[in-house]
Amino acid sequence: MNATITELKNLWARVLTKMKDIVNDDNIYTTFFADSTIYKIEGNRLTIAVNSNFAQSIIEKKYGTQLAMVVSEVTESNFIIDYITTDSIKEEDVPAVTETIKPKFFEYSQINPNYTFENFVVGPSNIEAKQAALMIATTPGKFYNPLFIYSNSGLGKTHLLHAIGNYIRKNNPHLNVLYITTDNFVDEYIKFIKGDRESDNLKEFFKTVDVLLVDDIQFLANKEKTQEMFFYAFQSLINASKQIVLTSDRQPSELKGLEDRLVTRFSSGLNTNITQPDTPTRIAILKKKIEGNGLEISRFDDDALEFFATNFGNNVRELEGALNRLIFYTINIKQSKHIDLALAKESVSSFIKVKDSKKKLDETRIINVVADYYNLTPSQLTGKIRTSEISMARHIAIYLCREILDIPFTKIGQTFGGKDHSTVMSAVKKVDKELKTNDQMKTVIKELKNRLK
Ligand code: ADP
Ligand code: MG
Numbered sequence: 001m002n003a004t005i006t007e008l009k010n011l012w013a014r015v016l017t018k019m020k021d022i023v024n025d026d027n028i029y030t031t032f033f034a035d036s037t038i039y040k041i042e043g044n045r046l047t048i049a050v051n052s053n054f055a056q057s058i059i060e061k062k063y064g065t066q067l068a069m070v071v072s073e074v075t076e077s078n079f080i081i082d083y084i085t086t087d088s089i090k091e092e093d094v095p096a097v098t099e100t101i102k103p104k105f106f107e108y109s110q111i112n113p114n115y116t117f118e119n120f121v122v123g124p125s126n127i128e129a130k131q132a133a134l135m136i137a138t139t140p141g142k143f144y145n146p147l148f149i150y151s152n153s154g155l156g157k158t159h160l161l162h163a164i165g166n167y168i169r170k171n172n173p174h175l176n177v178l179y180i181t182t183d184n185f186v187d188e189y190i191k192f193i194k195g196d197r198e199s200d201n202l203k204e205f206f207k208t209v210d211v212l213l214v215d216d217i218q219f220l221a222n223k224e225k226t227q228e229m230f231f232y233a234f235q236s237l238i239n240a241s242k243q244i245v246l247t248s249d250r251q252p253s254e255l256k257g258l259e260d261r262l263v264t265r266f267s268s269g270l271n272t273n274i275t276q277p278d279t280p281t282r283i284a285i286l287k288k289k290i291e292g293n294g295l296e297i298s299r300f301d302d303d304a305l306e307f308f309a310t311n312f313g314n315n316v317r318e319l320e321g322a323l324n325r326l327i328f329y330t331i332n333i334k335q336s337k338h339i340d341l342a343l344a345k346e347s348v349s350s351f352i353k354v355k356d357s358k359k360k361l362d363e364t365r366i367i368n369v370v371a372d373y374y375n376l377t378p379s380q381l382t383g384k385i386r387t388s389e390i391s392m393a394r395h396i397a398i399y400l401c402r403e404i405l406d407i408p409f410t411k412i413g414q415t416f417g418g419k420d421h422s423t424v425m426s427a428v429k430k431v432d433k434e435l436k437t438n439d440q441m442k443t444v445i446k447e448l449k450n451r452l453k
Contacts, residue, residue, distance in 0.1 A: 008038045008041070009037075009038075011038070011074060011075060012036075012037060012038045012048075014074050015067075015070050015071055015074050016033060016034070016036070018070045018073070018074070019033055019063070019066070019067060019070055020033070022063070022066050022070070023063065028058075031055070032050070032051075032055040032058050032059055033059070035051050035086075036048050036049060036050045036051070036055075036059075037049050039084050039089065041079070044077070044078065044079055044080055045079060045080050045081075045082055046071060046075075046079035046080070046081055046082070047081075047082040047083065047084055048081060048082075048083060048084070049083075049084050049085070049086050049089060050083055050084075050085060050086065051085070051086050052085055052086075052087075053085055055085075056083040056085060059083070060083060064081070067081060068081055076191070109177075109178050109179045109180060110179070111162050111165040111166055111169065111177070111179050112162045113166060114292075115158070115159040115160075115161075115162035115163050115166065116162075116163050116166050116167075117130070117133070117134055117137070117163045117166075117167060119288055119292060120156065120159055120160065120163055121277075121281060121284045121285045121288050122281075123277050123278060123280065123281030123284070124278060124281070125155075125274060125275040125276060125277045125278065125281060126155070126156055126274045126275075126277070126281075128272050128273075129149050129151075129156075129157075129160060129272045129273070129274045130160065132144060132147055132149075132270055132272050133147065133149070133160045133161075133163060133164050133245070134167075136164055136243055136245060137163070137164045137167035137168055137171075138167075138171075140168060140172070140175065140210070140211050140242075140243035141210075141211075141241040141242055141243040142241075143270075144269040144270035145238055145241075145243060145244060145268075145269045146234075146238070146243075146244035146245060146246050146265070146266065146268075146269040147243075147244075147245045147246070147269055147270050147272070148245075148246050148247075148248065148251075148252060148266050148267070148269060148270065148271045148272070149161075149245070149246070149247045149248075149272055149273075149274065150247065150248045150249065150250055150251050150271065150272075150273055150274075151249070151273060151274035151275065152249065152276075152315070153249065153315065153317070154315035154316050154317035154318060155274045155275070155276065155277075155315065155316060156274055156316060157215070157247040157274065158215055158247065160247075161179060161213045161215055161245060161247055162179065162213075164211070164213060164245060165177050165179050165211075165213055168211055175210040175211055176208055176209050176210045176211070177209075177210065177211045177213065178209045178211070178212050178213065179213040179215070180212075180213070180214055180215070181214075181215045181216055181219075182214060182215065182216045182217050182218070182219040182220050183216070183219055185214065185220075185226065185230065186219065186220070186223055186226050189202070189225070189226045189229050190226070202229065202233075203232060203233070203236070206232075206233040206236060206237065207236065207240075209233075209237065209242065210242050210243070211242065211243045211244075211245075212233070212237055212242065212243070212244045212245070213244075213245045214244070214245070214246050214247070215247050216247060216248065216249070217246045217247065217248045217255075217266070218248045218249050218250065218255055220258060220262075221255065221256055221257030221258055222257040224259075227258065227259050227262060230262070231259070231261060231262055231265075234262070234265060235265070238265075244269075246266060251271055251273070252266035252267045252271065253267065276313070276314050276315075277313060277316065279306070279309050279310065279313065282308075282309035282313035282316075282319060283305050283306065283309045285316060285319060286305050286308060286309060286319065286323060287305070289320060289323055290323070293327060295327070299337055299338055299339055300339045301338075301339060301340045301341060301344075303340075303341045303377050303380075304339050304340055304341045304343070304344035305344075306377050306379065307341055307344050307345060307377050308322050308323060308326070308344060308348075310377065310378050310379065311348075311368070312348075322348050325347055325348055326339065326343075326344060326347040326348065328347075329343075329346070329347035330343065330347070333347075334346070334347075341375060341377070342375055345372060345375065361404065361405070361452060362405070363401050363405065363407065363412070363415045364378075365452065366397055366400050366401055366404070366405070366452065367381050367382060367397055367415075369448060369451050369452055370393055370396055370397040370400065370448060371393070371397075373393075373444075373447070373448060373451070374389065374390075374393040376390060376393055381393055381394055381397055381416075382394075382415065382416050382417050383417055384417060394416065394427070395427040395428075395430055395431050396431055396444065396445070396448070397416075398412055398416060398424055398427040398428060398431075399427065399428050399431035399432070399445075400445075400448060400449075400452070401415070402424075402428050403428075404449070404452065409421045409424040409425050409428075410424075412424045431445075
C-alpha cells in the first residue's frame with residue numbers, strides 16, 4: 001500500500017485543517033503554514049517543505065510539538081518531522097515516497113512473548129483446544145479453517161492465540177501474522193471510513209496477511225458495516241488458504257447480532273471449547289506461574305497451593321491474581337521464605353471476605369468458612385482424615401449445614417465424602433450436646449454464625 005501523491009496531499013490537507021484550529025490566528029496560519037507541503041516520507045521521517053527559514057524556525061519552535069501530535073493522529077504512525085525550505089528544492093529533486101502508510105493494525109498487533117505453548121498447562125479442560133492450536137501453528141492454513149476457540153473469561157483463549165502467533169513468528173518468520181482484538185478491528189475500521197481513506201486499501205492490506213488471529217469476536221455484534229468488511233477479509237483469506245483463528249465467549253450459534261453468513265462461516269472449521277480446569281490442572285498452573293516468577297516450588301506447602309486452587313481456580317486469571325497477591329505479601333508485608341497454609345490464607349483474607357460476602361449461603365460457603373476458621377482446606381473438612389481437630393471441625397460444619405440450612409442428613413452425608421445418614425445425625429447430636437455444657441463451643445458456633453452472615 002504505497003501512499004500516492006494524492007493521498008499525501010489529502011493527508012497534509014487534514015493536518016493543516018487541524019493546525020489552523022490550533023494556531024487560531026489567520027495571519028500566522030497564512031504566513032507560515034498555508035503553503036507548506038509534504039516533501040517526502042522516508043522510513044519514519046517525514047519532511048515538510050515550508051516557504052522560508054523563518055517559517056521553519058517559527059513552526060519548529062512554537063508549534064513543533066503540536067504539529068508532531070497532529071501528524072501522528074492523522075497518519076496513525078509516529079514520524080520524526082524534518083524541514084526543508086521550498087527554495088532549496090532543486091527541480092530535479094523528485095519527491096520520493098518510499099514508505100508505505102500502514103493501517104494501525106500492525107501497531108496493535110503485539111504478540112505477548114510470555115504466552116507460549118510451553119507455558120500453557122494442559123488438562124482435560126483444554127487439551128483439545130491446545131492440540132488444535134498447535135496443529136494450526138505447525139501447519140497454518142492446512143487443516144481447520146477457521147479454528148474457533150470459545151470459553152468463559154480467563155480460561156486461556158488469548159494465551160493460546162498469542163502462543164500460535166509466537167510459534168509461527170519463530171518457526172515461519174516469512175509469514176505475516178496479524179493478531180488483533182475485535183475492538184481494535186472495529187476502531188480501525190471506523191477510522192478508515194471517517195478518514196476518507198478508501199476501504200479498498202483495507203482490502204489490499206488484508207491480502208498481505210497470512211495468519212489472522214482475532215480475539216473476542218463476540219464484540220462484532222451489531223456492527224453491521226464492520227461485519228461486512230470483516231466478511232470480506234475473512235472470505236478472501238480463507239479462499240487463499242490463509243489461516244484464521246477466532247476466539248469468543250460463546251459458540252458461533254449463540255452469537256447474537258451477527259450476520260448469518262458470518263455465523264455459518266465461523267462454524268465451518270473446527271469449534272473447540274475450554275472449560276474450567278480441574279484441581280490438579282489448577283495446581284499445575286500455579287506451579288508453572290511460580291516457576292515463571294523465578295521462585296522455588298519447594299518454598300510452597302502443598303496445602304497452601306491446594307487452598308488457592310480450590311478458592312480461586314474457576315478462572316485462571318483470578319488464580320494468578322491471588323498468587324501475585326501472595327508473592328507481594330511475602331515480599332512486602334510479611335517477609336517469609338516458607339509459604340504455608342496460614343500465610344497463604346492471610347495473604348488473601350481480604351479477597352476471600354469480599355468474595356464470600358457476595359456468595360449465597362450454602363454448604364460450600366459453610367465448609368469454606370469453617371475450614372478457614374480452623375486453618376484447614378475445604379477438602380480436609382470433607383475428606384476422611386480423622387485427627388481430633390479435623391473431626392471436630394467437620395462435626396461443626398455438618399451441624400451448621402443442618403442448623404442453618406436444614407438440609408436432609410443424607411444430602412449432608414454426600415457433601416461430606418459419602419457419609420451415611422446415621423453418621424451425620426450423630427455428628428449433629430454431638431455438637432448439640434456440647435453446646436449445652438461447653439462455653440467454648442458456644443463461642444465458636446457464635447463466631448462462625450457471625451462470619452456466615
Ligand atoms: P481468556 O482470553 O480466555 O479470557 P486468558 O488467555 O487471558 O483468558 O488467560 C488469563 C490468564 O490465565 C493469562 O495470564 C493466561 O496466561 C493464564 N492461563 C489460562 N489458562 C492457562 C493454562 N492452561 N496454563 C497457563 N496459564 C493459563
Ligand atoms: Mg481473552
